[in-house]
Amino acid sequence: MDPFLYVYxxxxxxxxxxxxxxxxxxxxxxxxxxLRNLLGLLGVAFFFAxxxxxxxxAPMTEHAPVPYRGGADHVLGGGLRGHxxxxxxxxxxxxxxxxxxxxFGRRQKTTKDFFFGGRRFxxxxxxxxxxxxxxxxYSFVKYSNRGFAFGLSSSQSYLNDxxxxxxxxxxxxxxxxxxxxxxxxxxxxxxFDGRVRMAATICILVYLxxxxxxxxxxxxxxxxxxxxxxxFWAALVVAVVSASYVTSGGQTSVIMTDLLQGVMLLATGLLxxxxxIDHMGGFDAFWGHLPRSHxxxxxxxxxDPGFPTVGIFWQDALANSAMFYFLNQGIMMRFMAAxxxxxxxxxxxxxxxxxxxxxAAVVGGGGWVARALVHGGYLPEGxxxxxxxxxxxxxxxxxxxxxxxxxxxxxxxxxxxDTLITAVAAIAVNDVxxxxxxxxxxxxxxxxxxxxxxxxxxxTGVALVPVFMQFDSIYAxxxxxxxxxxxxxxxxxxxxxxxxxxTAQAATLTLLGGLGLVILSIFIPALVTPFAQGVPAGxxxxxxxxxxxxxxFMRACFGLAVSSVxxxxxxxxxxxxxxxxxxxxxxxxxxxxxxxxxxxxxxxPRASAKPRRLATDELGxxxxxxxxxxxxxxxxxxxxxxxxxxxxxxxxxxGGLNAAHALVGSIDHEDGVGMGPSLWESVVSPRRxxxxxxxxxx
Numbered sequence: 001m002d003p004f005l006y007v008y009x010x011x012x013x014x015x016x017x018x019x020x021x022x023x024x025x026x027x028x029x030x031x032x033x034x035l036r037n038l039l040g041l042l043g044v045a046f047f048f049a050x051x052x053x054x055x056x057x058a059p060m061t062e063h064a065p066v067p068y069r070g071g072a073d074h075v076l077g078g079g080l081r082g083h084x085x086x087x088x089x090x091x092x093x094x095x096x097x098x099x100x101x102x103x104f105g106r107r108q109k110t111t112k113d114f115f116f117g118g119r120r121f122x123x124x125x126x127x128x129x130x131x132x133x134x135x136x137x138y139s140f141v142k143y144s145n146r147g148f149a150f151g152l153s154s155s156q157s158y159l160n161d162x163x164x165x166x167x168x169x170x171x172x173x174x175x176x177x178x179x180x181x182x183x184x185x186x187x188x189x190x191x192f193d194g195r196v197r198m199a200a201t202i203c204i205l206v207y208l209x210x211x212x213x214x215x216x217x218x219x220x221x222x223x224x225x226x227x228x229x230x231x232f233w234a235a236l237v238v239a240v241v242s243a244s245y246v247t248s249g250g251q252t253s254v255i256m257t258d259l260l261q262g263v264m265l266l267a268t269g270l271l272x273x274x275x276x277i278d279h280m281g282g283f284d285a286f287w288g289h290l291p292r293s294h295x296x297x298x299x300x301x302x303x304d305p306g307f308p309t310v311g312i313f314w315q316d317a318l319a320n321s322a323m324f325y326f327l328n329q330g331i332m333m334r335f336m337a338a339x340x341x342x343x344x345x346x347x348x349x350x351x352x353x354x355x356x357x358x359x360a361a362v363v364g365g366g367g368w369v370a371r372a373l374v375h376g377g378y379l380p381e382g383x384x385x386x387x388x389x390x391x392x393x394x395x396x397x398x399x400x401x402x403x404x405x406x407x408x409x410x411x412x413x414x415x416x417x418d419t420l421i422t423a424v425a426a427i428a429v430n431d432v433x434x435x436x437x438x439x440x441x442x443x444x445x446x447x448x449x450x451x452x453x454x455x456x457x458x459x460t461g462v463a464l465v466p467v468f469m470q471f472d473s474i475y476a477x478x479x480x481x482x483x484x485x486x487x488x489x490x491x492x493x494x495x496x497x498x499x500x501x502x503t504a505q506a507a508t509l510t511l512l513g514g515l516g517l518v519i520l521s522i523f524i525p526a527l528v529t530p531f532a533q534g535v536p537a538g539x540x541x542x543x544x545x546x547x548x549x550x551x552x553f554m555r556a557c558f559g560l561a562v563s564s565v566x567x568x569x570x571x572x573x574x575x576x577x578x579x580x581x582x583x584x585x586x587x588x589x590x591x592x593x594x595x596x597x598x599x600x601x602x603x604x605p606r607a608s609a610k611p612r613r614l615a616t617d618e619l620g621x622x623x624x625x626x627x628x629x630x631x632x633x634x635x636x637x638x639x640x641x642x643x644x645x646x647x648x649x650x651x652x653x654x655g656g657l658n659a660a661h662a663l664v665g666s667i668d669h670e671d672g673v674g675m676g677p678s679l680w681e682s683v684v685s686p687r688r689x690x691x692x693x694x695x696x697x698x
Contacts, residue, residue: 169345
């Protein structure tokens with residue numbers, strides 16, 4: 001089977017289904033904005049097809065291999081790498097991140113502030129922070145390992161997200177945003193009932209807490225590779241630093257630190273590529289010494305169980321990418337932190353199309369450089385794939401520059417964990433503590449539980465590190481874990497959102513039955529064999545979970561298939577859900593979202609106005625502060641009393657940091673916009689009391 005045709009055949013089918021859903025709601029079509037949307041989406045698919053098609057089929061020349069010429073012996077040994085100045089830079093970076101996180105996390109008074117940052121951030125800030133979350137603690141070492149062994153194909157995990165774009169921006173995000181969801185389990189509770197919500201809570205917590213463990217395991221592996229510190233204790237040290245600013249500042253701290261870390265990751269990853277190419281004498285030398293087999297988009301279909309295209313596609317492109325964009329509580333909270341649906345959709349699109357493409361080169365580049373250096377004689381044959389990133393980076397870097405690379409690794413270590421910690425805290429508060437233990441809990445009590453949970457999940461993740469230490473590599477540990485737990489969740493959510501007939505009984509059995517069968521396949525790997533599509537099982541590990549290493553990628557295909565069968569069969573055998581329970585929660589039943597999306601695409605009416613401070617705070621619906629507008633501002637925005645507005649500092653580059661949502665409390669004859677003390681502190685900087693602020697109709 002041709003792997004390119006396989007990926008684009010199945011992936012293209014998912015993409016077309018998304019286009020059909022968008023067309024049925026009038027978002028893609030043959031004229032006007034729908035035509036522009038259609039051409040934009042087709043352009044995205046064509047871009048990735050052209051890029052990967054070139055890698056797969058274009059004729060390319062290859063330089064002859066060069067025997068090792070010496071000069072790299074100093075980077076081949078183990079132990080402490082780099083120089084004292086490099087570690088001074090890393091320590092300084094740790095300090096800066098903690099300061100930034102705690103500074104921007106001030107004034108967290110409500111759970112809305114803690115989990116969603118007040119829903120005030122601009123798309124570009126969300127997008128860059130999403131990159132930092134995606135390029136997680138495992139990414140640099142994991143994908144450099146694969147890049148060294150298999151080349152450019154290590155990027156396929158990042159370049160296959162395009163298949164979900166129509167369903168995400170025109171299907172899921174409108175529901176998430178306009179139903180003001182605070183958690184994924186809450187969606188299932190509204191769509192069905194409390195039993196489905198509890199089942200989803202259990203499954204998602206297993207995923208998130210396990211994911212924390214995977215990332216902390218990676219932390220330990222990275223620090224161990226750099227310093228020789230034992231894996232477990234290294235994971236504990238970095239985990240404590242990550243938890244420190246998350247516990248105090250919540251989502252605002254996460255977004256602001258991840259913005260800094262996202263820029264750091266992209267810049268440093270590209271720097272590694274540049275230094276490697278420069279070390280070899282230019283791009284032609286680098287490209288010529290990258291073997292043709294390492295330039296393929298898809299190196300093999302099913303021959304190598306360690307990296308089969310068919311397995312990577314099912315585990316990464318289908319199960320893991322859908323889990324990431326649709327079900328990962330941390331990512332959903334990031335989208336919900338955007339100031340409007342338009343900004344949320346824009347952040348998702350820029351992330352999938354642009355930043356993920358750059359991230360693919362960033363995380364795999366160290367491995368590509370290492371392979372070219374071996375082929376060109378700058379490194380000897382026999383370099384271990386697990387050490388390729390460290391060896392290549394230290395060889396092409398100078399003291400100080402290597403410290404920046406180590407700081408980027410530190411950023412990668414923390415940027416995913418901080419999101420996961422916040423996500424678990426959100427579910428613990430909104431789906432466990434408040435519904436089952438304290439329905440009348442105050443904001444202060446819920447914040448206390450959120451902070452306690454942040455610490456508890458960090459310690460639990462550290463306790464899971466020894467479990468993942470059983471795997472040979474970070475890539476294997478991550479792949480085996482996600483392939484085992486994501487399929488039932490993915491199937492349940494997609495059927496809930498895009499199939500009106502789907503029932504509560506089917507959702508419960510899909511979640512629990514699908515997860516049970518996937519767990520059973522770990523103990524009886526032969527269950528996966530009919531779904532393996534020729535991929536060898538691989539050798540079993542030792543111990544209680546020995547079967548997890550067998551079919552570690554194709555288990556995702558098995559899980560998606562059996563979960564889908566359960567969902568369809570049980571749905572057809574049970575009574576449909578009442579239509580009133582579907583309103584606003586099933587695509588095609590979101591009229592308010594459709595109208596708001598159309599209004600947003602026409603532009604956000606805005607006006608500049610001088611701020612004036614009111615004596616007291618007044619609150620309206622949803623606890624939003626009330627503002628007083630002059631007649632001129634109200635007329636410019638076409639708003640009346642009770643309408644929702646967004647008040648922000650006029651400096652766009654703050655990304656919504658000094659901003660807040662509010663309700664029009666009154667329209668009086670005083671100039672400008674009147675704000676109570678709390679809103680004033682959120683929007684108006686002490687040195688800008690005479691500068692106009694921007695007011696937008698939401």
